[in-house]
Amino acid sequence: MEWSDQAAAEEACKGNQYAFRVLVERHSRAVFRLAYRMTGNEHDAEDLVQETFMRAWKQLHKFDGRAAFGSWLYRIAANCSLDLLRSRRSRKEQQPAAGDDQTNPSWLETVASEGPSPERLTQSSEIAALLPAALDELSASERAAFILRHYEGCNIEEIAKALGTGTGAAKHSVFRAVQKIRRSLEPAWGVTR
């Protein structure tokens, strides 16, 4: 018999590791995808998969079944990713900014001086190739908001819950993220408003 997520979560909550294994095997790829998009780093994403399921195991008693198990789990994954992004950013702030170093041009300068021409960049694969660097320019909340909205199809309420903010702040985070991405990519794309 195939367990539903709900039934497996209830069993797992009683301590049944076999049931939890079913959930891990069913959802780990999606969690990995989300974690990778949030962090842009394969190894971090692998670690976050472990961290997400560890937290889920400890918090199973809080899963009340009102939302889908997947949504509940992705919220945990988003939170874990946010924690990592925030700690990574705070470490970065303690180090000298790369842009302050004249010998170390920013990624956009590199793109402008050595990269492909605007014509070539109209091809989606090339624009997509610039995305990871553009995402790195976002704050942790902006990145999380954009990933959840643009790739995971979360609505504003779900994003607000994941970020631990109100819906207004979540909406604004999505907007700020889009604005920064446009600023980063449009010059290389050869489009100006």
Next chain:
Amino acid sequence: MKHLSDEQLTMAYYGDEDQQARAHLAECSECRVAFERLQRLLNELADYPAPERAASWEAEVWARLAPKLPARQERGEWFRWWMLAPALAGLLVVAFIGGMLMQRQRDVASGFSMTARQRALLAVMGDHLDRSEIVLAEVVNAAPGAADLDSERARARDLLADNRLIRQAARRDGDFRDAAVLDELERVLMDIAHAPADSSATDVEALQRRIENEGLLFKIRVVRSNIQKKEQNKGQPL
């Protein structure tokens, strides 16, 4: 006429715009151009693929995760007195192995019973492997369509706690090969113990395949046979 802000255009892209903004966008060509430009860029970013994972990746995730999962505090109606049985059996083994370990120093001092202690461990391990072998053989020989694993599940639960302690004792004594087999056995016992009450024929077959593919019954028999040899060697008067 007031045009839509960038924030309103972004909201419109994601379908979060209000009615007024939607109406404006339908009428205002300037805002529509701006919207389409934003749309083109964001559409280009529709895919952000993650690196592919191997087919066995989920199993690897579980293998890394399972040993780190802390025991859950089980509460409520699930509690049945018989659930204490494995714990009581475990306590007996703990008492036995604890006693052995405490005895070790005295043994070393007296030069007497290091051998006796090892012989006792071999006896416990031999008995444990016999009981485990029976459970595994019954699972392997069960007819998947008509399999009722209730009895095997209960016995696997009992064996799990003992297995853990014996494996630790074997490792402590430097019997790493035996400990590795006990480690494999533990994972299979855990799967049997936690198999759902209404396991399907497919579930049972998967369990049977796993036991057979890992050659676990054969490995247990090899360890069992080694134990017999060791018992014979240590069977001299102390």
